[in-house]
Amino acid sequence: ISILMRNNMFFSHLDEQQMKAIQDTMFLTEHVDGDVIIRQGDEDGDKFYCIDSGLVDIFINEGEERKLVKSCEAGDSFGELALLYGAPRAASCIASGDVRLWTLDRLSFKKILMKTTIDVRTVNKSFLENVPLFSSLDEYEVLTISDALHEESFEDSQTVLTEGEAGDKFYLIKEGNVVCTKLQSDGSVKEVKRLTSGEYFGELALLTEKPRQATITAEGKLSCLSINRETFNRLVCMKELL
Numbered sequence: 001i002s003i004l005m006r007n008n009m010f011f012s013h014l015d016e017q018q019m020k021a022i023q024d025t026m027f028l029t030e031h032v033d034g035d036v037i038i039r040q041g042d043e044d045g046d047k048f049y050c051i052d053s054g055l056v057d058i059f060i061n062e063g064e065e066r067k068l069v070k071s072c073e074a075g076d077s078f079g080e081l082a083l084l085y086g087a088p089r090a091a092s093c094i095a096s097g098d099v100r101l102w103t104l105d106r107l108s109f110k111k112i113l114m115k116t117t118i119d120v121r122t123v124n125k126s127f128l129e130n131v132p133l134f135s136s137l138d139e140y141e142v143l144t145i146s147d148a149l150h151e152e153s154f155e156d157s158q159t160v161l162t163e164g165e166a167g168d169k170f171y172l173i174k175e176g177n178v179v180c181t182k183l184q185s186d187g188s189v190k191e192v193k194r195l196t197s198g199e200y201f202g203e204l205a206l207l208t209e210k211p212r213q214a215t216i217t218a219e220g221k222l223s224c225l226s227i228n229r230e231t232f233n234r235l236v237c238m239k240e241l242l
Contacts, residue, residue: 025108031095038093046106050077054099059092149225154218161216168229170202176222
């Protein structure tokens, strides 16, 4: 369980004391194929789940239609929205095959996770809302992407992306600046743009599957929020964005 927690956004920022408190509180539950773990609209949601093994499909009801919005696997978590915001469950979560879940009850969740999780979510969500690329997404989709963001740090002059390489990540600049350069036909390198906090880069390769179109280098210390290609393509509706 400690490995699952360290790889999960909701736990990765906790200190050792908080981590131990969570581990001591969580308990294991098991479900079989088709079990409804969470039902959309339920107002008595009191548990948060982290998948130990198996798959869980997330559905949203839109009128008479049930839409699959995400499939979660080992290490993923779900059920936090109702616990964080005191709202009815925003989606239905259904076991796809046999599933083992580490479960955290409402009281423990609020005491240990609520403040730190809300702080991280608020910051990440504010960055995403300022990116035109995500303007067509609803709040649930934005929060889903927010939860998938990972923070990465770079030193001054460190290369983040290299022109011509395959693209596998999209970056939002949390703090700092980058310099964008392109290789010219005569072999020289030309600066084409500078980006700063709140701006983003790397989306072109993810949207078009073309190699990186420029080299991106940190100018001073740099902190970015990133999302990898597999997660990006799974969470973002490409047809809407294009």
